[in-house]
Amino acid sequence: MKRRILLGFLLGIMCLHTSSAQQNKPLKIGVIGLTHTHVHWILGRPKADDIQIVGIVEPNKALAQRYADQHGYSMDLVYDTMEEMIKATQPVAVTAFGAIYEHLAVVETCAPKGIHVMVEKPLAVSMEHAIKMEALAKKHNIHLLTNYETTWYATNHKAYDMVNQGEIGDLRKIVVHDGHKGPIELGINSEFIDWLTDPIANGGGAVVDFGCYGANLITWMTHGQKPEQVMAMTQTIKPDVYTKVDDEATIVLKYPKMQGIIQASWNWPIARKDLEVYGQTGYIYSDNRSDLRYRLSEEQVEKSEKLTARTYPYNDPFALLAAVVKGEVTLPPFALSSLENNLIVVEILDAARESAQTGRTIELNP
Template identity: 65%
Template sequence: MLRYTLLFFLCFTMVHASLLSQENPLKIGVAGLTHTHVHWILGREDIGDIEIVGIAEPNRDLAQRYSEQHGFSMDLVYDSLEEMLAATQPEAVTAFGTIYDHLGVVQTCAPKGIHVMVEKPLAVSMDHAKKMKALAEKHNIHLLTNYETTWYPTNHKAKAILDEGKIGEVRKVIVRDGHKGPAKLGINQEFLDWLLDPKDNGGGAITDFGCYGANLMTWLLQGKRPNTVTAVTQQLQAENNPKVDDDATILLTYDTAQAIIEASWNWPIGRKDMEIYGLTGAVYADNRNQFRIRIAEGYDGFSEEKMELPERESPLNDPFSLLAAVVQGKLQLAPYDLSSLENNMIVMEILDAARESARKGKTITLKK
C-alpha cells in the first residue's frame, strides 16, 4: 500500500511541476526603446504569459520618460544588450530599436539560445536577413517578425474565405498601408531620427509600409514568390523626408495573379486595408474589424454581406502571447505564417527587388 501511495505522490508531483512550468511567464528582454511600437509591450495588460526582466537602452532620458509613463522600475534598464542579457537571462528578446540593429540583436542573442522577435520588417536588406536566418538555424532559435496587421481578424477572415474557394481563385490583391507621414504625426525625435534615415530604416515608405503587402501576399499565396517586381517611388514631402522616399507603389506578378502594394506617408487618413478579387467575388478587409464580401451577379451586380468581426482568441490576438506560446512549445506556426522566418525572407527579397526597381526604373525578374 505504501508503495502505491509513494508512486501516486511521485506521479502527482511530476504532473504538478510540469503544469507549473508551463504556466510560468516567458522571461522577455527588451532591446531598445526608440521604436514607438515598444509601447505595445510596455503598456500591455499583465495577463501572466510574459514578464519583462530587463531593458537595454543607453538613452537614460528616454528610458526615464517611458518609466514614468508605464510604471516600470529604472532598475530594469541597462546600457547595453550584452549587460542586460548577462544580468537577467531572458528566454526571448523583443527588438525595438532601428531596423539596422536587428542583425546585431540576433548576433548577440542567437549564440546564447535566446529567441528573438523583431518589429517589421525583418531586416534592412536581404544581406542582413540571410545572416540572421543562418544564425537562427545554427543556434536553433525562433526568429519572428511582428506586424500590426497580423492581429487583424479581417485579414484572417479574408484568407479563410479565399482558402474555402468562396470567391474563386485569386486574381488581384490590393494592399494599402500608411498615414500622413512621421513628421506630420509628431512622433518623438528618438524615433524620427532613424525612421527617416535610409541606413537605419532601409528606406522610407517603401520599407515602412511596403513590407505589409509583401507579407500578406506571401501568406495568402502560401509561400509563392512573385515572378517580377516593379516599383515606383516619389518624394512628395522633401521638406519632411529629405533622405528617403515617402510614397511607393509596388507591383508583383505571379503566374495567375497580381498584387498592387500602395505604401505611403501621404495618405490624409491613416489606413491598413486589403482587397482580394477572385473569379466569382471579392472580399474587403476595410480595417481591423470591419469586413465585406461581395459575390458577383451579372455584369456589375453583386450581393454583399457586411460583418463586424470580434478579436481573435489568445494567443492569436497578440504578438507577445504568440511569442510565449511558440517558445514554450504550445503552438507551432503554420508554413509561411505571417510571423514566420520563411515568409519574411520572401518579404525581404521583394523589398530588395522593389528598391532596385525604383532606383533603376525597370522591372526586376526574380531568379527561380
C-alpha cells in the same frame, strides 16, 4: 525491483510536475530598444501572467525615464547593453524595438545563447542581413518571429479563410494600402524619426515602413509563393520634409495567374491599413481590423460584417510569442509572423528598391 519501479514512477511524476510548472510560469522577456514607438504595445500591455518583462536595453536614459514615467516600470530594469541585461536577467526571449538595421545584432547576440527573438516589422534591412539572421536562428534552434500590426486583424484572417475555402474563386489581384500623412507630420518623437528617415538604419522610407505590410500579407495569402517579377516606383513628394528617403511607393508583383499591388504612403490625408482581395468570381475588402465587406458573385449584393477580436493567444504578439516558445502553438507554413514568410518580404523589398532605382523590372529566383 519493485522499489526501483516505484522510484522511477515517482521521479517521472516529479519531472512532469516540474515541466508543468515551467510551462505555467510567465515567459521572461527582455525588451531591446525603446526608440520604435510600437514599444508602447508591450510597455502598456495590461498585466497578465503569460509574460514578464525582466529587463530593458536602452542607452538613452532620458527616453527610458520618460517611458518609465508613462508606464510605471522601474529604472532598475534598464541596462545599457544587451550583454548586461542578459547576464543579469536571463531572459528566455527578447523583443526588438530599435532601428531595423539593429535587428541583425540582436540575433547575433541572442541566438548563440538560445534566446528567442521577435522583431518589429520588417525582419531586416536587406537580404544580406536576413540570410545571416536565418542561419543563426537555424543553427541555434531559436524562434525568430516578426510582428506586424495587421497580423492581429480579425478581418484579414476571415478573408484568408474565405479565399482558402474557394468562396471567391482563384485569386486574380490583391491590393494592399498602408500609410498615413507622414511620421513627421504626425509628431512622432525625435528618437524614432532619427532612424525611421535614415536610408541605412531603416533601409528606406515609406517603401520599407509600409511596403512590408503588403508583402507580408500577399505572401501569406499565396501560401509562400514568390512573385516572378517585381516592379516599383518611389518618390519623395515632400523633399523639404524627407531629405534622405522616399515618402511614396507603389510596388507591383507579378505571379503566374495574379498580381499584387502594394501602395505605401507618407502622404495620405488619413491613416489606413486595408486589403482588397479579388478572385475569379468575387471580392473581399478588409477595411480595418473589424469591418469586412464581400461580394461572392456578380449576382449577389455586397454583404458586410463587424468582427470581434481574435481569441487568445492569436490576438496579441506577445501572447503568441509565449505560446510558440512554450510549444503550445506551432506556426503553420508561411504564417504572418514566420521566418519563411518574412524572408520573402525582405526579398521583395530589396527588389522593389532596385527596381525604383534602376527603372527595371526585377526577376526573382524561384
